Amino acid sequence: MPWLETAPVEQRERFIRDHQLAVFTMAELSARYGIRRKTGYKWLARAAAGDREAFARLYDDQVEGVYRYLLAWTGDRAEAAELTGQVFRGALAWLPATVGGEGEAGAWLIAMARDAVAQRRGSGWIAG
Numbered sequence: 001m002p003w004l005e006t007a008p009v010e011q012r013e014r015f016i017r018d019h020q021l022a023v024f025t026m027a028e029l030s031a032r033y034g035i036r037r038k039t040g041y042k043w044l045a046r047a048a049a050g051d052r053e054a055f056a057r058l059y060d061d062q063v064e065g066v067y068r069y070l071l072a073w074t075g076d077r078a079e080a081a082e083l084t085g086q087v088f089r090g091a092l093a094w095l096p097a098t099v100g101g102e103g104e105a106g107a108w109l110i111a112m113a114r115d116a117v118a119q120r121r122g123s124g125w126i127a128g
Helices: 010-020 028-031 037-074 077-098 102-121
Strands: none
Touching: 010 028, 010 037, 028 037, 028 102, 037 102, 077 102
């Protein structure tokens, strides 16, 4: 069987995704990736610091569009602002594991906004 090589960056990204799945313990992940647990914890800390910066940029780039979308659906500024906060709180939890590029992130956030309105309006309401 030929040896498959991965770049160190890819290895770290896979490690972080596997950690977010919460299926493996740190010891299991470290053994699986051939690293020490201390290294694994460092990778997670660096990813968390980078994620905060990336999230801040994403928020700045997307918050107005998400708010306008929600305002169009709700017709109420306070409700749209509340739902916008809800969308971004949800995004903060899932963004690193889910979203790739900037365009994909915007579409993903709008989908979350649509779901937030649908949940608020009830199960019989379908966002168009």
